[in-house]
Amino acid sequence: MNKISHRAYFALILACVLLLGAVAFTGRYFAQADQWVGHSGNMHIYDNSGNLDVNLSIRDRDGTMLYSTQDGRTFADDSETRKAVLHLTGDRNGNIPSILLDEYGGDLIGYNKLTGLHGTVAQEGDEILTVSAEVQRAALSALGDYAGAVGVYNYKTGEILCAVSTPTFDPDNVPEIEGNPAYEGVYVNRFLQSTYTPGSIFKLVTTVAAIEQLPDWDSRTWTCEGSCKIGNDTVYCHGYHGTVTMEEALAHSCNVAYAQIAAELGEDVLKQYVSQLGICDRLSFDGYRTRAGSFTLEDSPDFDVGWAGIGQHDDLINPCQYMTFMGAIANGGEAASPYLVKQVTSNDKTTYQAKTTMLEETINARTARKLRDMMRNNVQTMYGAITLDLPVCAKSGTAEVSADGSVTNATFAGFIDDEDYPLAFVVVVENGGSGSETAAPIANTVLWECIDVLDAE
Numbered sequence: 001m002n003k004i005s006h007r008a009y010f011a012l013i014l015a016c017v018l019l020l021g022a023v024a025f026t027g028r029y030f031a032q033a034d035q036w037v038g039h040s041g042n043m044h045i046y047d048n049s050g051n052l053d054v055n056l057s058i059r060d061r062d063g064t065m066l067y068s069t070q071d072g073r074t075f076a077d078d079s080e081t082r083k084a085v086l087h088l089t090g091d092r093n094g095n096i097p098s099i100l101l102d103e104y105g106g107d108l109i110g111y112n113k114l115t116g117l118h119g120t121v122a123q124e125g126d127e128i129l130t131v132s133a134e135v136q137r138a139a140l141s142a143l144g145d146y147a148g149a150v151g152v153y154n155y156k157t158g159e160i161l162c163a164v165s166t167p168t169f170d171p172d173n174v175p176e177i178e179g180n181p182a183y184e185g186v187y188v189n190r191f192l193q194s195t196y197t198p199g200s201i202f203k204l205v206t207t208v209a210a211i212e213q214l215p216d217w218d219s220r221t222w223t224c225e226g227s228c229k230i231g232n233d234t235v236y237c238h239g240y241h242g243t244v245t246m247e248e249a250l251a252h253s254c255n256v257a258y259a260q261i262a263a264e265l266g267e268d269v270l271k272q273y274v275s276q277l278g279i280c281d282r283l284s285f286d287g288y289r290t291r292a293g294s295f296t297l298e299d300s301p302d303f304d305v306g307w308a309g310i311g312q313h314d315d316l317i318n319p320c321q322y323m324t325f326m327g328a329i330a331n332g333g334e335a336a337s338p339y340l341v342k343q344v345t346s347n348d349k350t351t352y353q354a355k356t357t358m359l360e361e362t363i364n365a366r367t368a369r370k371l372r373d374m375m376r377n378n379v380q381t382m383y384g385a386i387t388l389d390l391p392v393c394a395k396s397g398t399a400e401v402s403a404d405g406s407v408t409n410a411t412f413a414g415f416i417d418d419e420d421y422p423l424a425f426v427v428v429v430e431n432g433g434s435g436s437e438t439a440a441p442i443a444n445t446v447l448w449e450c451i452d453v454l455d456a457e
C-alpha cells in the first residue's frame, strides 16, 4: 500500500513538472517565436551557406530602399542616405544592430504563431518606416560635424519623421573608428539610447508645476539682478533681467527667476511632476526601449533644487522621451506614443499595421494651453532663427556639461501648433554652445523639410 502511494505521489510530481514545462514553453513560444523563426539554423529561411533565402527590405515612408538582405546586405544607393539612416538599419558588422528588422522578422517572412510557416516561406518582405530619407539627410546635413540628435514626430498619429543620431558613418565605406575622437560613441543611437543634461528646455517642466501649484503665478513678478543666493550658494544668470513675469522669465530663460521658482515649489513637487509627466521614463516601441532619464533630488539643499529646476544638477533626459512631452503640450495635454514602423508586408500581404496609441502621461488641458502661449511668445520675441510662417512654439537650452561651464550642449525643443503639420521636435547638439544660436536653426531647417515631405504626400 505504502509503495503504491509513493508511486502515486511520484507520478503526480512528474505530471506537475510536465505541466509547468508546458506552461513555460507556451509562454516563451508566444513571447519569442517571432525571433526563433528567424534563427540562422532555420533551413526554411536560410540556404546551405547561411544566407537568407528571402529578400527582406527596409524602406522609408516614400518607399525608398534603405536596406535589403539581397546579396548579403545592401544599403541605400547614396552615401548620405546610408549615413543618415545607419542607426535605424544597423551596419554590416552588427556593431549597430538591426533592431527594426529583428523585431518584425516573423511578420516579414509571413510567419504566423498559429499556422507557422504553412509550408511556404515568403520570397519578399517589406518593412515601411515612418521616417523620410529626405528629412533624415536634411537633419544630418544641418548637424554638420556636431555630435547630437534630431527627432521630429507627428504628435497626433505617433509617426516619427526624423530620428537622426550623429556621429555616423557610411556602412559601405567604413572609416577608421577605433581611437578616432570624431567617432566617439558612434554605435549608440543618441536619439533613442542616450540621455543628456537638458539645460533650460527643462524649465518647461518647472513651468507646468508652477502653473498648477502657485495660485498667483500669473500676476507675480521676480527680480533678476544677474545672480541670486539660493540656500548657501549663488545662481548666476546670463543677463540682468530686472523685474520679470513668469512669461518673460521663460522667454529670457532667466536662471535667477526659475531657480527661485523651483526652490519655492520644492523637491517633492518637482519630483511629483517629473514622475507625472513621465520625463524620465522609458518608452518602448518597435523593439527599442529608450534610455531612462534621471532627476535625483533626495532631501537636497535648496540650491540643488533650484539648480535641478533649471535643467542642471544631475538632470538627464532622453531626447525621444522629451519630444513626446512637447507633443503632449501641443496636443492639448495628451500625446500619441511614437513609432518607427508603419507597415510590414510579406509577399504583398499586410502582416503588420501600426496603430496610434496615446501615452498614459497627460497634462491638464488648461495648463497645456498656457504653456503653449508662453512657448509661442518665446519664438515671437526671442528666436529669430525660426523662419517658418507657422505657429512654432519652442524653448531653447544651453546645458552646462563641464564643471566650469565652458562646455555646453545646445538644446531646442518644441512643436508646430497647426492641424496640417502637427509636429513636435527635439534637437540636441553636443558641445554646441547656445541653444538659440546652434540648435534652433537646425530645428528650423529640418521642419522646413518635414513640411515639404508632408505637402508632397
Ligand SMILES: [Zn+2]
Binding pocket: 224, 225, 226, 237, 238, 239, 240, 241, 253, 254, 255, 256, 257
Ligand atoms: Zn535673469
